[in-house]
Every structure is written in structure tokens, then in C-alpha cells.
Amino acid sequence: MTEIIFVVFIALYYLTFAKVSEWTIISDLGYKSETPEMFLRKPRWYHIAYLVLFLIIVIISFFTTLIAWYICITFLIITSFTAVMMGRIKAFNNYRKILHEMVADDNDPERKAWGEAESRKTNKELMDKVRKRAALSINLSKP
Numbered sequence: 770m771t772e773i774i775f776v777v778f779i780a781l782y783y784l785t786f787a788k789v790s791e792w793t794i795i796s797d798l799g800y801k802s803e804t805p806e807m808f809l810r811k812p813r814w815y816h817i818a819y820l821v822l823f824l825i826i827v828i829i830s831f832f833t834t835l836i837a838w839y840i841c842i843t844f845l846i847i848t849s850f851t852a853v854m855m856g857r858i859k860a861f862n863n864y865r866k867i868l869h870e871m872v873a874d875d876n877d878p879e880r881k882a883w884g885e886a887e888s889r890k891t892n893k894e895l896m897d898k899v900r901k902r903a904a905l906s907i908n909l910s911k912p
Contacts, residue, residue: 790856
């Protein structure tokens with residue numbers, strides 16, 4: 770029975786963490802309109818939600834009988850990394866889709882060229898862009 774609860778909570782954790790990761794990255798790329806309004810108002814609640822799920826899963830893993838606790842924790846760590854990666858991939862694909870839609874309707878050749886160049890960037894280049902924006906916002910918030 771505990772194993773079923775473990776699997777259910779792992780699935781909830783994965784879905785929540787992947788979605789929060791996707792929303793965080795797409796908003797860091799400048800498209801906050803692609804995230805839910807509640808996430809824009811209270812993003813910390815969503816981060817707290819997946820952290821609470823994480824802690825619940827850790828606690829449940831010590832009560833499983835068919836699977837050893839260290840295997841459950843290992844699976845949780847793998848699930849965490851997978852959720853982050855899937856969230857990033859979805860955010861980058863969504864970003865490219867938005868750019869393609871913008872370029873298709875734009876008559877300005879300069880913006881069209883920028884959009885096409887931006888949509889051809891690799892995931893690594895886009896992640897570097899996200900990190901630079903995050904570093905810039907941290908530096909701007911310091912007194």
C-alpha cells in the first residue's frame with residue numbers, strides 16, 4: 770500500500786516540478802504571459818508545493834516495505850533531474866513556437882531576422898540567456 774502512495778506522490782511531484790520549471794524559464798525568457806496568473810502573483814507557493822511533495826516522498830520512502838528506502842530516494846533524485854530537464858525542454862520549445870508565430874505575422878525584416886535567429890538557438894544558448902538574465906536581476910536588486 771505504501772508503494773502505491775509513493776508512486777502517486779512521485780507522479781504528482783514530477784508533474785508539479787516540471788511545470789514550475791517550465792513556467793520559471795519561460796517567464797525568465799520574457800514571456801510571462803505564457804504562465805498562469807496565479808504563478809505570476811505567487812510563484813513561491815508553487816515552489817513550496819513541490820518542496821512539500823519532496824519532503825512527503827522522503828518520509829514515505831522510509832515506510833515502504835517492498836522497496837528499500839535508499840532505492841526510493843535514488844528514484845526521487847532521478848525524478849527531480851528528469852523533471853527539471855523536461856521543464857526546460859518544454860519551455861524552450863514553447864519559446865521557439867512563440868517566436869515562429871511572431872515572425873510569421875511580422876512585416877518588419879529586422880524583427881523577423883532577429884526572431885528567426887533567436888528561434889534557431891540551441892537549448893544550451895537559451896539556458897545561458899536565462900542565467901544571464903537571472904544574474905542581472907540579482908545584481909540590480911542589490912543595494
